[in-house]
Amino acid sequence: MESTTPSRRTFLTLSMGIPLGAALAACGTSGPAPVGGAASSAAATTGGGGSGAKATYWYLSVQPQEGVRTRAVERFNKANPNGQITGTTVQNDAYKTKIKTAIGAGQAPTIIWGWGGGTLRTYVQAGQVDDLTSWFEQNAAVKDRLFPSSFGAATIDGKIYAMPCETVQPIVLYYNKTVFEKVGVQPPQSWGDIMALVPKFNAAGIAPFSLGGQSRWTNMMWLEFLFDRIGGPEVFQAVFDGKKDAWSNPAALDALTKLQDLVKAKGFIKGFSSITADSNADQALLYTGKAAMMLHGGWTYGSMSTDGGDFVSGGHLGYMNFPPVEGGKGDPSNTVGNPGQYLSISSKATPEQKEIAKKFFATAVLNAEDAKEWAGTGAVPIVKGADAGFATSKDADFLKFVYGIASNAKSFAQSWDQALSPTAAEVLLDNIAKLFQLSITPQQFVSNMNAVIGS
Amino acid sequence: MSVFTTPARRGTPPAATGGARSGVLPWLAVPALAIFVAFGVIPLVGVLFLSFTSWDGLGEIHMSGLTSWRAVLADPGLVHAVLVTFLVMAVSWAVQTPASILIGVFLAGHQRYRTLLAVLYFVPLLLSSAAIAIAYKALLDPNFGLGAGLGIDLLTQDWLGEPVLAFSVVIFVVSWQFIPFHSLIYQGGVRQIPRSLYEAAEMDGAGRVRKFFSITLPQLKYTIITSSTLMVVGSLTFFDLIFVLTVGGPGDATRVLALDMWKRGFQAGLMGPASVIAVILVLVGLVLALLLRRLGGRDANASQMEGA
Secondary structure, three states, X not given: OHHHHHHHHHHHHHHHHHXXXXXHHHXXXXXXXXXXXXXXXXXXXXXXXXXXXXXXXXXXXXXXXXHHHHHHHHHHHHHOOOOEEEEEEEOHHHHHHHHHHHHHOOOOOOEEEEOOHHHHXXXXXXXXXXXXXXXXXHOHHHHHOEOHHHHHHHEEOOEEOOEEEOEEEEEEXXXXXXXXXXXXXXXXXOHHHHHHHHHHHHHOOOEEEEOOHHHOHHHHHHXXXXXXXXXXXXXXXXXXXXXXXHHHOHHHHHHHHHHHHHHHOOOEOOOHHHOXXXXXXXXXXXXXXXXXXXXXXXXXXXXXXXXXXXXXXXXXXXXXXXXXXXXXXXXXXXXXXXXXXXXXXXXXXXXXXXXXHHHHHHHHOOOHHHHXXXXXXXXXEOEOOHHHHOOOOOOHHHHHHHHHXXXXXOOEEEOXXXXXXXXXXXXXXXXXXXXXXXXXXXXXXXXXXXXXXXX | OOOOOOOOOOOOOOOOOOHHHHHHHHHHOHHHHHHHHHHXXXXXXXXXXXXXXXXXXXXXXXXXXXXXXXXXXXXXXXXXXXXXXXXXXXXXXXXXXXXXXXXXXXXXXXXXXXXXXXHHHOHHHHOOHHHHHHHHHHHXXXXXXXXXXXXXXXXXXXXXXXXXXXXXXXXXXXXXXXXXXXXXXXXXXXXXXXXXHHHXXXXXXXXXXXXXXXXXXXXXXXXXXXXXXXXXXXXXXXXHHHHHHOOOOOOOOOOOHHHHHHHHHHHOOOHHHHHHHHHHHHHHHHHHHHHHHHHOOOOOOOOOOOOO
């Protein structure tokens, strides 16, 4: 009897430790802190009597975008003392897990921020977000002032489940002009140029491309462009549509091989697979001149302006659309990225909370002041005619460039990981990371990915 | 870890304890039992149930029989994760145990500055795993880290980007964090060894090394088993440190079972297969703990003090 006691205690420890860990990971309520404390305490005092309804709203925490979101909430709260919104910020990669867990546990915020597409589809299938189609019909003015292209990722099976918001974010090829001058080379006009630039920069002790590879979706942006430039948007569309063996397209194999060639030629900075995009270290590599180029979302322009000293204001940052690949079928005007960001309303929210959220959508999201603030971050708000106000902006050139890409692109594909279901996206990101690590061949990538089509 | 007291014992208490006290004793175990059931048994049953379902974490839970089990067991990713987990377990044990014993023996002595050194050794124990991981990640960054800052080429390796290096870094950081704890256990163990054993050996002319191998090490047998159990079982649940350092990368070079479980459940939205891995983790942990108990011999109360 006596000798078995310790092992029983071990059993306790074990059975406590493991599921508890899972349970804790599932809760995660202790993470982010509410922001805009002043606003919420003001709400507590002005709310007074019966009008205690408060909507909640979680959003991403990277500056300068975080500030714009926070101020939009603060302005709304000031104008609506009886229907307040409490904002909470969460880091990008952490948010993706946290929001899903919260929704599954019935603890979702009233306003669910997201990227639309495949993740929104899972919310819809689970009946967790409200159908806004009829609301948009009644409030046609709200819909009509936004880019029509932004509604694609908000529409699931013909119904609109999210309010497009914020900015259009194509993926852009950035480069450091100072570094290019120092090495005495010109920005690439084709894939061949890129491969020719790689040894020149390496010889000068500068990494050709910065990459935050631990985040994985950063690697994915490379494939999105290579697939498009080589085979056109149809290649990935076939995957998205769930066509059997869609990844076996020769264009896909060509793109995957070209990518690995670039990795083998030391095209990416040393240690890229341990750099995270959330820390903005990949951007720091570009503006400190440790790397010459970077393929990244349009939103990084704003953070490089904030963090990079005079890098942006001094005109050292160059940018261009991804160059064509020799012999490729894709139109060089095509782009990929986020056609917008999206706000959905939790179906579990109370009717009062839903009313507050809809009022927020109608009056605060991308109103004149909000749109101006978004343009101030160096991004194009998804409001028609937004370019009218660009001329006076310090970021006029970049804004016009992005507006041009967004309005001229023959195809604006949504980021793959956002377009696909979370299950398929995880397999995709996992295989992309291995592809960049050279631990699988393009052929293995294709067969691994074909196996999960339609899941 | 084991903050809970021994659970209620079945069987009758010794006759010597009075009748009144035997009625109270089982009640003393109620709070511990309640907590154990609430946080140990119920989640365990829940996870077992979920492993026979398919659920994306959002919608309704559907029973799916053995589908999740088949999917996980047929997945080469599981074999890889199990291998990585056992490799982390074995290598971190092999690194930590000798180092902890040596430091523990040293700390149990009476050298000068011992107290000061002891305090320094225990610093890693005071830090949270996440903080340690963030600090090491920053120090080891090949472009902005220690090596780049000091201009030492040897330190500017792609520490977390090469599979073998990343694995070694994980082992190193784990050891750095937990050696102080195990040294503490060994220090206690060494201090329990009766002086008379050493005095007898000295009279027989035994040197330092001989005393260590013939007295200290054998006398630490049960301490070694305790410490090894904690290491081995603890290594099954490494999550925070690896999650912050590498997220299981590069590729899947450091993806242990706990991370694999999280990735499947919370990133891919496959709660069924994730629960299967959780159940596997519990089973592996139980088997290992039992095996280690067996290693210690059946009669754990046998005296080691003969002749002392």
